[in-house]
Amino acid sequence: MTxxxxxxxxxxxxxxxxxxxxxxxxxPASLLDRLVDVGRWAPTPSNVQSWRFVTVREPAxxxxxxxxxxxxPKQATAAVVICSERGDVERFAGTxxxxxxxEEAAMAAENMHLMAHAMGYGSCAVAxxxxxxxxxxxxxxxxxxxxxxxxxxxxxxxPSPPARKPLESITHHEVYREAK
Amino acid sequence: MTEEQxxxxxxxLATSAExxxxxxxxxxxxxxxxxxxxxxxxxxxxxxxxxxxEIAEYVGMKQDLVMTDTEAFYRAIEEMVIKFALExxxxxxxKE
Numbered sequence: 375m376t377x378x379x380x381x382x383x384x385x386x387x388x389x390x391x392x393x394x395x396x397x398x399x400x401x402p403a404s405l406l407d408r409l410v411d412v413g414r415w416a417p418t419p420s421n422v423q424s425w426r427f428v429t430v431r432e433p434a435x436x437x438x439x440x441x442x443x444x445x446x447p448k449q450a451t452a453a454v455v456i457c458s459e460r461g462d463v464e465r466f467a468g469t470x471x472x473x474x475x476x477e478e479a480a481m482a483a484e485n486m487h488l489m490a491h492a493m494g495y496g497s498c499a500v501a502x503x504x505x506x507x508x509x510x511x512x513x514x515x516x517x518x519x520x521x522x523x524x525x526x527x528x529x530x531x532x533p534s535p536p537a538r539k540p541l542e543s544i545t546h547h548e549v550y551r552e553a554k
Numbered sequence: 555m556t557e558e559q560x561x562x563x564x565x566x567l568a569t570s571a572e573x574x575x576x577x578x579x580x581x582x583x584x585x586x587x588x589x590x591x592x593x594x595x596x597x598x599x600x601x602x603x604x605x606x607x608e609i610a611e612y613v614g615m616k617q618d619l620v621m622t623d624t625e626a627f628y629r630a631i632e633e634m635v636i637k638f639a640l641e642x643x644x645x646x647x648x649k650e
Contacts, residue, residue, distance in 0.1 A: 394618050441565040444573055444585055502577060504569045536622040 386492045391535070393447070393496025396527030400431060400451040401495055405526070409454055412489045413482035424462035425478050428455040428512050438511050443523055445502030450525035453500075455508065456482055460517045479521040486524050496529035555596045563592050580620050583631060587617045605641050609634065 406429040413427060430436055430453045439453055440446045446453070458475040466474055483499050490497040500523040508520045543553070555563075570585040591613040598607035616630035 392621070437562070441562050442569050444566060444570040444588065445581075502573050502581065504572050507569060507572075533618075 386488050388535075390487055390491040391496075391533045392498040393527070393529045393533070394498055395530045396447065396449040396451060396496060397530045398449065398451065399528045401526055401528065403429075403431060405490070405493060405495060406431065406452060406454060408493070409486040409489055409524070409526075412485040413454070413456070416478070416481035416485045418478050418481070419474050420466055422462050422466045422474065422478065424458045424460075424466075424475065425482050426457040426459050426518055427482075428457060428514075429453070430455065430512075435511070439503075439508065439523070442507040442511060443500050443503035445500045446523065447498050447500075447525050447527075449527065449530070450498070451527040453526060454486065454524045455512060455520050456522045456524065457512075457514060457518050457520050460519065475519075475521055483522055483524055490526060494528075496527055498525045499523070500525055555600065559592075559596060563589065566592070580624055580627070583628075584617060584620045587613050587631070591617070605637075609637065612637070 410427045410429065413425065414423065418425075430439055431451075436451070436453065439455075440448065440450075456479045458479065463471050463475055487497045487499070503520065503523055505520055508514075508523070509518075512520070514520065567589060570589075574582055574585065591610050594606040594610035594613065597603055598610060612630075612634060616627065616634075619627035619630060
């Protein structure tokens with residue numbers, strides 16, 4: 375790979391890890407704004423953009439969010455809760471509504487993870503949370519539901535890369551052929 | 555244990571109970587370990603208990619294995635139980 379831009383993107387993708395250990399330094403509000411900005415530039419089916427983002431930095435609010443999210447890294451110092459606006463989703467006809475909601479949130483989150491990593495911060499997607507509890511604490515209106523939480527902070531350690539299946543074991547060209 | 559710590563732990567257990575009905579089965583032990591870590595830290599502080607401090611640190615180091623290496627995760631739990639067994643024996647002997 376000779377192109378520097380492509381190499382930079384590849385490096386950020388390869389280096390990013392889900393961070394579960396953080397220092398107590400909170401990220402600046404500008405980081406959260408930047409992450410929401412890159413989140414909204416993620417692919418979105420039919421340009422639906424059902425996503426809504428709630429940033430959380432206040433320690434008291436973060437503490438409640440942590441208690442409502444058993445999967446939340448204890449030391450994370452900020453979060454972005456990715457929500458979905460039901461009206462937008464319903465305007466996108468079809469029966470794949472829940473797929474769309476998950477797709478949008480996941481793609482937005484990935485942009486946010488990569489950007490956070492590129493800026494020297496750590497992040498971790500958290501799907502283990504109480505939707506009802508989080509909705510109540512964030513005062514979400516009924517037509518907005520929380521889908522995914524992105525925990526953030528300054529990493530205190532960089533985990534080793536986890537194992538990945540070899541490319542040849544997951545790649546098929548033109549047609550799917552089981553390995554013999 | 556302060557009122558806030560007690561409340562936080564109770565809330566953590568309540569939300570864990572709600573979430574576990576749909577989560578992967580390995581998250582059950584993970585949630586219990588997280589609660590154990592919090593309790594052990596509180597116990598270590600309240601009673602100057604070095605063993606509980608060690609357990610809290612051990613759990614803190616090992617619990618993330620559930621995401622990357624479940625075999626090592628369960629091995630770590632087994633090793634932790636052995637630590638408890640040996641410590642319980644030591645404490646029982648001390649009382650005699």
